[in-house]
Amino acid sequence: IMPSLVGSEMCIRDRFNTWSYFDSTDTALVYPTPSGDLPLPNSAEYGQQFKQSLQKGVDDFSGFNNYRSGDPIHAIAWKAMARDDILRTKRFTSPQGGHLMLSWQDLAHINNVETRLSQLCLWVLQAEAAGMTYGLSLPNITLNLGSGLQHHHRCLTALALYE
Numbered sequence: 001i002m003p004s005l006v007g008s009e010m011c012i013r014d015r016f017n018t019w020s021y022f023d024s025t026d027t028a029l030v031y032p033t034p035s036g037d038l039p040l041p042n043s044a045e046y047g048q049q050f051k052q053s054l055q056k057g058v059d060d061f062s063g064f065n066n067y068r069s070g071d072p073i074h075a076i077a078w079k080a081m082a083r084d085d086i087l088r089t090k091r092f093t094s095p096q097g098g099h100l101m102l103s104w105q106d107l108a109h110i111n112n113v114e115t116r117l118s119q120l121c122l123w124v125l126q127a128e129a130a131g132m133t134y135g136l137s138l139p140n141i142t143l144n145l146g147s148g149l150q151h152h153h154r155c156l157t158a159l160a161l162y163e
Helices: 078-084 113-129 149-160
Strands: 002-006 009-013 050-066 088-103 133-138 141-146
Touching: 088 113, 113 133, 113 149, 133 149, 141 149
Parallel strands: 088 133
Antiparallel strands: 002 009, 050 088, 133 141
């Protein structure tokens, strides 16, 4: 117990340290630390495959379609019609997640195994966050293209168990 004076009052701060042996049969799997300087592969420089396509959606304006009977009135491009008297509807798209194969060989220029695993871990997290379909190719295992929480954990587990 360590007394100290604060203003005109005396305060007592308790300070205790303890230790104990911990006997457990539980096991834990530790994923690599996600780190690295390389951006998520999206070109021929990294990644064996990358495809991104657009699907019909409501996110990004992508042009005009000729008006067809039955098109919703809220989709009519009124400003464009005022310019040239042609009735059109606005077309919107949403990016659809790409397909990406993350490969150990893409990082052949990195000699340190832990650094490679950390970079691949970062890429797996980024690909999942971006809604992509991705796979992982290590020297001892290849996980086919997939997405979602189970696939995400399978990839991270493969990285954690890499020898």
